[in-house]
Amino acid sequence: MDTDPSSSGNWRFAQCFGDKGEVEDITEADIISTVEFDSTGNYLATGDKGGRVVLFERNESKKGCEYKFYTEFQSHEPEFDYLKSLEIEEKINKIKWCKRMNSAHFLLSTNDKTIKLWKVFEKSLRVVSESNLHDGQRPLPPPTAQSHLRLPRMAHQDNIIAAVPRKVYSNAHAYHIHSISVNSDQETYISADDLRINLWNLNISDQSFNIVDIKPANMEELTEVITATEFHPSQCNLFMYSSSKSNIKLADMRDSALCDRHAKLFEEEEDPSNRSFFSEIISSISDVKFSHDGRYILSRDYLSLKIWDINMDTRPVKTIPIHDHLRGKLCDLYENDCIFDKFECVWGGDDKHVLTGSYHNYFRIYDADTLNDVVLQADKSAFKAKKIGGPLPGNKPGAKNGARSSGLRDAMQMETLDFNKKILHPSWHPRENTIAIAATNNLFLYSAA
Numbered sequence: 001m002d003t004d005p006s007s008s009g010n011w012r013f014a015q016c017f018g019d020k021g022e023v024e025d026i027t028e029a030d031i032i033s034t035v036e037f038d039s040t041g042n043y044l045a046t047g048d049k050g051g052r053v054v055l056f057e058r059n060e061s062k063k064g065c066e067y068k069f070y071t072e073f074q075s076h077e078p079e080f081d082y083l084k085s086l087e088i089e090e091k092i093n094k095i096k097w098c099k100r101m102n103s104a105h106f107l108l109s110t111n112d113k114t115i116k117l118w119k120v121f122e123k124s125l126r127v128v129s130e131s132n133l134h135d136g137q138r139p140l141p142p143p144t145a146q147s148h149l150r151l152p153r154m155a156h157q158d159n160i161i162a163a164v165p166r167k168v169y170s171n172a173h174a175y176h177i178h179s180i181s182v183n184s185d186q187e188t189y190i191s192a193d194d195l196r197i198n199l200w201n202l203n204i205s206d207q208s209f210n211i212v213d214i215k216p217a218n219m220e221e222l223t224e225v226i227t228a229t230e231f232h233p234s235q236c237n238l239f240m241y242s243s244s245k246s247n248i249k250l251a252d253m254r255d256s257a258l259c260d261r262h263a264k265l266f267e268e269e270e271d272p273s274n275r276s277f278f279s280e281i282i283s284s285i286s287d288v289k290f291s292h293d294g295r296y297i298l299s300r301d302y303l304s305l306k307i308w309d310i311n312m313d314t315r316p317v318k319t320i321p322i323h324d325h326l327r328g329k330l331c332d333l334y335e336n337d338c339i340f341d342k343f344e345c346v347w348g349g350d351d352k353h354v355l356t357g358s359y360h361n362y363f364r365i366y367d368a369d370t371l372n373d374v375v376l377q378a379d380k381s382a383f384k385a386k387k388i389g390g391p392l393p394g395n396k397p398g399a400k401n402g403a404r405s406s407g408l409r410d411a412m413q414m415e416t417l418d419f420n421k422k423i424l425h426p427s428w429h430p431r432e433n434t435i436a437i438a439a440t441n442n443l444f445l446y447s448a449a
Contacts, residue, residue: 010449011365011374014065014434017056018442020380032438034425038097038105041349041429043070044436045107046443047092051076053109053163055120056443065434065447071120073163076111088113094180096189098202106166108189112176115191117167117202122159129155167205172198179229185236194225197241199253211259212241212251227342228288238263240297242285246270248299248308266297266313268306278330278339286342291351292430296368300345300356303327307354307368320366320373322356338419346428346435357423361439376446378423378439 019030029050036045042058044067057070079088091111098106104121130136130153132143143149175193182189182202190211191198197212216222224245232238237253249262270279282302289298296317297308303323306316322343326333333339338359345356348365357363365374425438433448 011376011433011446012448013444014447015067015445016442017067017069020442026441030441032425032441032443033092034095035427035436035438035443036095036097037427037429037436038107039099039430041431041434043097043105044427045095045097046436046438047075047095047109048441049089049091051078051090051092051111053092053095053107053118055105065429065432065445067445071161071163073118073120075109075116075118076114079113081113093176093178096180096182098182099186101186108180108182110177110180110191113170113173115169115177115180115200116165117169117205118163119166120161120163123162124156125158125160126154127157128152167202169200169205169208172200172208178227181229181231181239183231183236184234188236190229190231190239192226192229192241197226197229197239197259209257211253211257213258213260214243227285230288230290233290233292233294235294240288240290242288242299244280244284246283246285246301248285248288248297250310264310264313266299266308266316268315276330278334281334281339282330287344289345289347291347292349293351296351298345298347298354300343302339302341302343305345305354305356305366318368318371320354320371322358322364333419336419338422341422342424343422344425346426348428349430349432355426355428355435357426357437359419359422360417361421361423363423363426363437365435378437378442378444378446379421 029048031049032046033049034047044056046054051074052072053075054072055070056067059066059068075092076090078090081088089112093110093112096108098108104119107118107120109116109118132149133140173191173193173196175195177191177193179192180189187202189200189202191200195213195215196210198208199211200208212226214224214226224243227242227244229239229241238250240248240250242248247265247267250264250266251259252263253259255261255263270283285299285301287300291298295310297310299306299308303321303326305320305322307318308316330339343357345354347354352368353365354368355363355365361378363376363378365376366372421440423437423439427436429435435446437444437446
């Protein structure tokens, strides 16, 4: 499906952060593992496998969409669980911003076991400018009389950005934490691992409530795991969670303290003729997102995107094939473990577009109504093209950067896809057409007119 420039929104490469070296030279710790805009879109956070959080700030002095480095801090360190003889990686699995209430920023970051609430704020650095032994310009002899004694004076030297862990929420998950979501009331949040979802109060770090528990009495009877969870954007009693059994459960915390009984189950019956050895793996949902108005749900499995109406749980409103060209390669993808890759998905700020990633650093933006799509590639060729003023790869001659993408769509079907390059983590600006894409150790920013 080719698109005309008006429907593609004229997406073009804006910025790239990170080392621009070859993929083979990348340090594992530098690989970006999550990316998230805050609720204003003026700040952007990334977390990496080395446990670092890097924040970017909108550059107001520049026209258009441009971000600059704000601060960086070490959020998590590698740990060792002596009771279970397990190494706990420092890798940041998720970052979620809390709504800004004052001049400081608050954000949650989590690795496999521990969630931290960080306060990031501007701090005035003051130094002693005058004392009994120094007048600010030159040393003074020690005072000889009591009347010569004077109080030291402090002077402002610099403003620095400080990051302080205000709360550490630990020891509540037996399995690896893969999702966190802040409630619309800005007082509570949920964290999820494979078998349980816990509800926390942001102000209480030593106590959480288990609100979903799907662990069977006998682990040999385990048939599904929780894969993602998210709070409803406006109704603080509703949240949803997806499972490896290709379903999404909507739960209401007003019904009961333990939300194992769901209020709604979104599930599509599988066509028996399509069943294969890989069916269970490829139908496992890797990510779910509410639309900003809370009316629709976006879900991503290995081969497709689905849009659900919250009022209709029998089948999705739209099913968008993403990886149809990989159906014949599932055996190879199983061999190299790529079939277990967890692609994320996001809604555009206007709820009219959806975005998800693919292999070879391709990602696709769809119009949720017409399903017209734009294929873009977060690749080094993007900023090379910008430097020399040429078109982006895959565009037809004469087209604006990113306006036509039939060339890239054809390239996606090719045999030569690099499965080590994949777009797993995107984020969309809440109020404008700007997207942030994590591509291995680089952060790409694209914007549309």
